[in-house]
Structure formats: C-alpha cells, structure tokens
Amino acid sequence: MARNTERRTLLSDAAVRVLSHQGSRGLTYRAIDAEAGVPTGTASNYFGSRDAIIAAILTRISERLQPDPDAVQPAADAPGxxxxxxxxxxxxxxxxxxxxxxxxxxxLRLDATRRPSVAEALSMWRREGLMADVDFTETAGLPADRADIVLFHYALDGLLLDQLTVPIDDDADPDAAATTLARRILGH
Known part of the structure; x- marks a missing residue:
C-alpha cells in the first residue's frame, strides 16, 4: 500500500480520538483502523510499533494545536x-x-507513569513545547521569564483538566482565571 500523507494524517487523527475516548489500553491497531474507517491492517503498515503510534499522536497534536499566526502577532506588537x-x-x-x-x-501523561518509552517521548515533546513558549515570550518581549512560563504550564494544566473533566466550580470563567493567573504570577 502506498504511504501517503493524507492517510497518515487520517490514521494519526484516529489514534488521537481512540486514545481520548478509550484510553491507553484501547489504543490498538484494530481500534485505529476502525476509527479511521480503513481496512484492518492499515495502521500497522504506517506505524510499525506502539512507540511509532505515540510519536505520530504527539506530532499530530502539535500540528492541531499550533497557534494562529494572526493571534500570536499582536503579542509581539504590544508586550505587556x-x-x-x-x-x-x-x-x-x-x-x-x-x-x-x-x-x-x-x-499519555497517565500512560507515561507505566511505560518508560511513553515517558521519554512525552517528556521530550513537553520540554520542546516549554522551550518554544519561553523563546516566544522572550522574542515578543512579554514580561515573563522561564520560571513564570513553567508556573503558567502548571496552572493551565490544572485549569484545563478541571474544564475537561469534573469542574470544581461550575460557574468559573476559564478566561477570567487565565487573566488572573497572568496578573498574579507576574505580581500585578
């Protein structure tokens, strides 16, 4: 079977959905094939191992979560x-x-507690993301240093987990919380 980018993206997106909906134990070649709507055996042709699936998931999530350049540019134009x-x-x-x-x-973070290969891949991916955030912040002249960015990651992870699962406060405004985080971490 010819390996093409569209099929790889389809399978990677299916793997993200399977992991999200079924957890790590449900992440199988067969489940990915079924989610993608492709013949059985297709995913194994594209991803030779579970580690290759994890790498594809991380790559695809990076692509899907890239900021819109139009949203990022104002930060560089008006730091504060x-x-x-x-x-x-x-x-x-x-x-x-x-x-x-x-x-x-x-x-993946939960799976990383049980599988060293997932921990290694995810740790590297997360560190690269942190460094990209630190570089962006410095380049844009925003008023935060590496330690501040690490704190933002910790805080946003908690806020995100809360929003996606069982909120501690059903009436909380996540935008207001993010704004408050920025002000308090930076001391204003």
Missing part, C-alpha cells in the same frame, strides 16, 4: 501583562476547542 493574559487565553481556547487532543495528552 494583558497581552500575555490574552496569549494564555488563546492557549486555553485551542486546547478546549480540540477536546480530543487535550484529553489524549492527559491520557
């Missing part, structure tokens, strides 16, 4: 706490808009 708060809200919106990707990431 409110602009950083807007950037945090944009991150939160992207993650909640792609619920499957966000839940798949949480599933």
């Amino acid at each position: 706490i409110e602009t950083l708060a807007a950037y945090l809200r944009d991150i939160l919106h992207r993650l909640t808009a792609d619920r499957d990707a966000a839940l798949a990431l949480f599933e």
Whole structure:
C-alpha cells in the first residue's frame, strides 16, 4: 500500500480520538483502523510499533494545536501583562476547542507513569513545547521569564483538566482565571 500523507494524517487523527475516548489500553491497531474507517491492517503498515503510534499522536497534536499566526502577532506588537493574559487565553481556547487532543495528552501523561518509552517521548515533546513558549515570550518581549512560563504550564494544566473533566466550580470563567493567573504570577 502506498504511504501517503493524507492517510497518515487520517490514521494519526484516529489514534488521537481512540486514545481520548478509550484510553491507553484501547489504543490498538484494530481500534485505529476502525476509527479511521480503513481496512484492518492499515495502521500497522504506517506505524510499525506502539512507540511509532505515540510519536505520530504527539506530532499530530502539535500540528492541531499550533497557534494562529494572526493571534500570536499582536503579542509581539504590544508586550505587556494583558497581552500575555490574552496569549494564555488563546492557549486555553485551542486546547478546549480540540477536546480530543487535550484529553489524549492527559491520557499519555497517565500512560507515561507505566511505560518508560511513553515517558521519554512525552517528556521530550513537553520540554520542546516549554522551550518554544519561553523563546516566544522572550522574542515578543512579554514580561515573563522561564520560571513564570513553567508556573503558567502548571496552572493551565490544572485549569484545563478541571474544564475537561469534573469542574470544581461550575460557574468559573476559564478566561477570567487565565487573566488572573497572568496578573498574579507576574505580581500585578
């Protein structure tokens, strides 16, 4: 079977959905094939191992969660706490808009506690994401350093998990929470 980018993307998206809906134990070649609507055996032709599936999932999630350049540009044009708060809200919106990707990431984090290969792949992916956020923040002249960005990651992970699962406060406004986080972490 010819390997093509569209088919790989279809299978990768199916793997994200399977992981999000069924968890790590449900992430099988057969489940990916069924979710993608392709003949049995197709996923195994594209991904030779479970590690290859995990790598494809992480790559696809990265692609799906890329910020819109039009949303990022204003941050570079008007650095300040409110602009950083807007950037945090944009991150939160992207993650909640792609619920499957966000839940798949949480599933991978849980799986990483049991599988060293998943831990290694996910750790590298997350560190690269952190460094990209730090680089963006510095380049844009936003008022945060690496330690602040790490705190934002911790806080947004918790806020996102809360929004996607069982909210502690049904009336909470995630945008207001992200804005408050920016102000408080940066001391304003």
